[in-house]
Amino acid sequence: MKPLVFATALLLAASPVLAASTTLQVSKAWARPAPQGGNGAGYAVISNSGTAADKLTAASSPVAARIEIHESMVMNGQAMMHPRPGGLAVPAGGTAVLRPGGFHLMLMGLKQPLKTGEQFPVTLTFKKAGKQTIDFIVQQTPPAG
Numbered sequence: 001m002k003p004l005v006f007a008t009a010l011l012l013a014a015s016p017v018l019a020a021s022t023t024l025q026v027s028k029a030w031a032r033p034a035p036q037g038g039n040g041a042g043y044a045v046i047s048n049s050g051t052a053a054d055k056l057t058a059a060s061s062p063v064a065a066r067i068e069i070h071e072s073m074v075m076n077g078q079a080m081m082h083p084r085p086g087g088l089a090v091p092a093g094g095t096a097v098l099r100p101g102g103f104h105l106m107l108m109g110l111k112q113p114l115k116t117g118e119q120f121p122v123t124l125t126f127k128k129a130g131k132q133t134i135d136f137i138v139q140q141t142p143p144a145g
């Protein structure tokens, strides 16, 4: 039996495709213009073509003191937003959307103004996929499409 066990182990080791995986693609990353010292909001679309669910757990950028994951909602007719320290789920084969009125990245304590037409990097941390650094473009309205 020993040679057979060895062959099976070798086959598993050589076939990482068999394991559940996450394949994330971040697109349409943008942020609204905002003044230095203020807070900004960043948005993006995160697609997961892998077979395992993942989660956006944190984000950071050199332009902000810190970034929180927030969710906007309307309560008693008032627009409010709340931190979501648990992060944002990215389902297997699905998409997580950060958009105005929903989940967003709250850029707290901007170290520089966010000016229309400029870009800045944001490093997104995912529970399984690890870190990805994405350029966010500053504009007034969401990207088309």
Ligand SMILES: [Cu+2]
Pocket (backbone or CB within 6 Å): 070, 071, 081, 082, 104, 105, 106
């Ligand atoms: Cu917010």
